[in-house]
Amino acid sequence: MEWSAGAVARMLGVAPTTLRTWDRRYGLGPSTRQEGKHRRYNDDDLARLKRMVELTGSGVAPASAAATLVAPEDPDFVAAADRRDAAEMRRVAADLIARHGVVHTWDSILAPFLVEIGERVASTAVGVEIEHVASGSITDVMRTSGVTVGAPSVLLACAPDEQHSLPLDVLAAALAEQDCVARNLGARVPAAALVSAVRQLRPQVVVVWAHDQVYADQVPLADLCDVPLLVAGSGWSDVPLPPGVSAVDTLKDAVETILSRI
Secondary structure (H helix, E strand, O other): EEEEEHHHHHOOOOOOOHHHHHHHOOOOOOOEEEOOOOEEEHHHHHHHHHHHHHHOOOOHHHHHHHHHHHOOOHHHHHHHHHOOOOOHHHHHHEEEHHHOOOHHHHHHHHHHHHHHHHHHHHHHHOOOHHHHHHHHHHHHHHHHHOOOOOOOOOOEEEEEOOOOHHHHHHHHHHHHHOOOOOOEEOOOHHHHHHHHHHHHHOOOEEEEOOOOHHHOOOOOOOHOOOOOOEEEEEHHHOOOOOOOOEEEEEEHHHHHHHHHOH
16 A cells, blocks of 8 residues: 555654655655655554654664664674574674664664564563573673773662663773763662762762652652753653753663763
8 A cells, every 4th residue: 555645644654744854854755756746654664663662762863763764773793682692682782782872883883683573472472582692782781881990970770670671781891981980889779878879979960860760759859850861861851850850762862971970
């Protein structure tokens, strides 16, 4: 089948201007043209745009999401994941970071891969071991890349009971590329421990991650407002933030915001 831009916009729940922007900037436009008529979107175009909406909705920057769709994830990493080969996944991920940097490698290759395998597991209950091995391999590489020496300018922490700490490992690695020293407290940081660490280390910026509001609600924001505080993760989307607390939506946004405040 073929569809007009207006029809596709309605199906995807986006504005027609968004489709035009994605076409102009990233080449994600309609593929077919009928004589004397506007170009029309076909099935492949629609599938690609659906994926674009999913990726941007999960926090991937539009440019990075589009790059993933135009040039899919590195086949070496996917092949290693299919073999459950953790050592090879670490090697490939480290090589990608060396060539492209943390932000591009995460946004364009690793995060989309994890999103895709997560959706597969959720819908079919197949592949959870691939997801675990891949996540562990990526964590290992990010932690190695994120090693820095000196007093931390940035303190990173998960909300109490938040177990998904990989995004903070990625952020620490991205900051290390910019010679910014970050200390990552990791998963499930109790409220009192976070407040104590901030008072003892006196970082210039604090970042707290939560992927669910039930975890974000446990963070003692009022006790942390004497330092520049950023919150990240989908768990903060409906949480009222006090003055002085800012939310960052993407890895690139987080890095740029942090660097502007230290």
